[in-house]
Amino acid sequence: MRFAREHAVIGAALLTSLALSALLGESVLSLYVLLLLTAIVTVGVSVLMGHAGQVSLGQGAFYACGAYAAGILSTNGVPTLIGLCAAPVAAAALAAAIGIPLLLLRGHHLAFATLAMHIIFLSLIGELREVTGGDIGLQGIPRLDLFVVELDSPRDYAFLSSIALFCVIVLLRNILGSRPGRALRALSSSEVAAASSGIPVGRYKLAVFTLSAGIAGLAGGIYTFYLGYLAPGSFPVMLSIQYVVMAAVGGMGTVSGGVVGSALVLLTVDALSRVATLSGMPSVAPIIASYAVYAVLLVSAVLFLPEGLVPFVGRLWSRRARARSPEHADAPAEGASVSR
Amino acid sequence: MLGVEGLSRRFGGIYAVREVRLQVEQGELRGVLGPNGAGKSTLFHLIAGQLSPDSGSVRLRGEAIDRLGPARRAEAGIAIVYQNDRIFRGMTLRENVMVGAHSRASHGFFAAALRTPRFRKEERELAATADAVLDEVGLGGQADQLADSLPLGQQRSLQLARALAAAPSVLLLDEPASGLRTGERQRFAATLQKLRSRGVAILWIEHDVRLVTSLADRITVLDLGSVLAEGTPSEIRAHPGVIAAYLGGPEEALD
Numbered sequence: 001m002r003f004a005r006e007h008a009v010i011g012a013a014l015l016t017s018l019a020l021s022a023l024l025g026e027s028v029l030s031l032y033v034l035l036l037l038t039a040i041v042t043v044g045v046s047v048l049m050g051h052a053g054q055v056s057l058g059q060g061a062f063y064a065c066g067a068y069a070a071g072i073l074s075t076n077g078v079p080t081l082i083g084l085c086a087a088p089v090a091a092a093a094l095a096a097a098i099g100i101p102l103l104l105l106r107g108h109h110l111a112f113a114t115l116a117m118h119i120i121f122l123s124l125i126g127e128l129r130e131v132t133g134g135d136i137g138l139q140g141i142p143r144l145d146l147f148v149v150e151l152d153s154p155r156d157y158a159f160l161s162s163i164a165l166f167c168v169i170v171l172l173r174n175i176l177g178s179r180p181g182r183a184l185r186a187l188s189s190s191e192v193a194a195a196s197s198g199i200p201v202g203r204y205k206l207a208v209f210t211l212s213a214g215i216a217g218l219a220g221g222i223y224t225f226y227l228g229y230l231a232p233g234s235f236p237v238m239l240s241i242q243y244v245v246m247a248a249v250g251g252m253g254t255v256s257g258g259v260v261g262s263a264l265v266l267l268t269v270d271a272l273s274r275v276a277t278l279s280g281m282p283s284v285a286p287i288i289a290s291y292a293v294y295a296v297l298l299v300s301a302v303l304f305l306p307e308g309l310v311p312f313v314g315r316l317w318s319r320r321a322r323a324r325s326p327e328h329a330d331a332p333a334e335g336a337s338v339s340r
Numbered sequence: 341m342l343g344v345e346g347l348s349r350r351f352g353g354i355y356a357v358r359e360v361r362l363q364v365e366q367g368e369l370r371g372v373l374g375p376n377g378a379g380k381s382t383l384f385h386l387i388a389g390q391l392s393p394d395s396g397s398v399r400l401r402g403e404a405i406d407r408l409g410p411a412r413r414a415e416a417g418i419a420i421v422y423q424n425d426r427i428f429r430g431m432t433l434r435e436n437v438m439v440g441a442h443s444r445a446s447h448g449f450f451a452a453a454l455r456t457p458r459f460r461k462e463e464r465e466l467a468a469t470a471d472a473v474l475d476e477v478g479l480g481g482q483a484d485q486l487a488d489s490l491p492l493g494q495q496r497s498l499q500l501a502r503a504l505a506a507a508p509s510v511l512l513l514d515e516p517a518s519g520l521r522t523g524e525r526q527r528f529a530a531t532l533q534k535l536r537s538r539g540v541a542i543l544w545i546e547h548d549v550r551l552v553t554s555l556a557d558r559i560t561v562l563d564l565g566s567v568l569a570e571g572t573p574s575e576i577r578a579h580p581g582v583i584a585a586y587l588g589g590p591e592e593a594l595d
């Protein structure tokens with residue numbers, strides 16, 4: 001029954017997102033597409049951090065990798081749909097290639113190593129001018145052609161991103177509730193006990209790292225066709241940090257926390273940067289404002305809501321529900337479900 | 341079933357386990373006794389593959405498994421219940437035990453993401469296995485409860501259930517009865533006997549000497565990392581070295 005209710009919630013969320021895609025005005029539509037793409041990446045980061053105990057500060061590079069894979073292929077005559085499919089594959093392949101040595105390291109080392117990878121990736125894009133367009137950028141990327149329909153307006157990409165986010169959420173929830181997902185959740189609780197239960201800990205960490213990279217790559221691929229133009233400046237290191245902040249604020253390990261966290265952070269940053277760009281503000285105000293949002297949100301999440309927003313609200317909610325119906329006092333606690 | 345040859349492991353120059361030799365047969369319940377720091381837990385970690393030895397070898401069904409990591413040893417049939425609690429937090433009892441049965445299914449990320457028929461079938465079987473094992477250790481009614489909320493004694497039972505779910509041929513129990521109440525102890529003793537009759541080779545570290553001598557087929561006594569004595573419970577009771585070094589004098593030895 002819980003499963004049916006989860007399906008209803010996810011289905012309702014998809015319908016809401018499709019409705020928003022149809023109804024939102026042109027002026028906010030681009031922000032909405034960005035929000036959906038960010039949520040896709042953050043959901044993957046959240047699962048990686050919450051269920052494999054790893055912090056990746058290189059998720060922006062996987063996003064960029066997917067974007068450039070799709071962009072380079074489709075500017076060289078490959079059908080755009082194949083370009084889009086190649087985006088997650090390329091990002092996952094990059095993650096697998098570097099994950100094997102990286103996953104021998106752990107904790108902060110993995111964070112630093114992925115951060116370094118992001119920086120190296122950016123400079124590679126800048127250097128390989130022939131292929132990537134260098135710092136000037138990759139131009140003339142065609143629109144995504146799905147044979148029956150060509151996606152050429154921001155609204156089309158809002159629909160596409162809504163569906164992509166929906167698919168990612170469904171896939172992740174299916175995984176988390178099953179054998180490989182239990183293995184991941186187990187090893188984030190005790191690696192020793194997981195290993196002696198027959199779980200190859202290193203391989204599972206590599207798998208979830210690769211999976212989260214593939215998800216980031218998919219979002220990057222959509223971004224490419226949406227924007228039609230790519231430059232290394234679109235993928236600053238701050239992007240990687242932003243995903244981690246969003247996952248932490250929303251609630252690590254929870255799929256819906258990834259969505260809530262990205263929405264909260266992105267909308268706050270956007271609102272503040274609007275204020276900061278009002279006339280009379282100093283020219284550095286927008287940058288300072290956005291950095292301040294990340295810092296303040298992260299610090300307050302760590303201090304006041306270490307579990308994240310969604311698990312916190314979920315607990316309040318179930319406590320209230322229990323208080324109202326004492327006969328259900330020993331019902332399974334919130335968190336018993338992998339859903340959330 | 342399980343053979344240990346000349347197994348040694350040092351920490352900072354001091355032997356925690358020294359030249360240990362051990363042979364446990366199918367269906368044998370082997371008690372392991374020894375004072376704190378004798379090297380009992382270290383011996384188990386070496387057998388389960390959590391630690392690697394400085395020298396020596398571990399054999400399962402006659403084959404050396406020294407090159408296998410802990411996960412491969414679990415697949416090969418070795419299960420362990422740790423001395424300190426290592427339950428999986430944030431997961432229900434059923435999920436905890438299903439993790440124990442990990443090697444009994446094979447579907448991976450793709451099958452799970454797409455909910456293939458094989459995935460559904462395996463998940464049903466895993467859940468049924470978990471529920472049966474939970475019943476066996478007396479946690480039957482609580483399968484949907486979060487493991488975090490269990491009192492200590494039941495956490496031990498949960499660890500036992502998780503180990504049993506793998507249908508192991510060798511079971512390592514590191515003080516599994518500590519923290520159990522009287523009723524739970526009796527159930528635990530009954531479970532041990534049932535497992536023995538199923539042919540599981542059991543190594544059982546236990547501080548309650550009376551309980552071990554009444555149940556075990558044979559007993560190994562460790563002291564300062566080495567085997568001090570090995571034999572049937574009555575031999576161990578009569579062993580002068582054991583009485584002197586471990587049991588602390590004849591009056592504390594068991595009647």
Ligand SMILES: Nc1ncnc2c1ncn2[C@@H]1O[C@H](COP(=O)(O)OP(=O)(O)O)[C@@H](O)[C@H]1O
Pocket residue numbers: 351355356374375376377378379380381382383
């Ligand atoms: N990881 C470790 N690092 C350093 N010393 C250890 C470690 N594990 C065990 N020891 C030492 O090895 C000896 C045996 O410990 P242990 O196997 O836990 O004994 P027992 O389980 O019989 O009480 C003790 O002196 C302990 O301090």
Ligand SMILES: [Mg+2]
Pocket residue numbers: 380381382423514
């Ligand atoms: Mg011990």
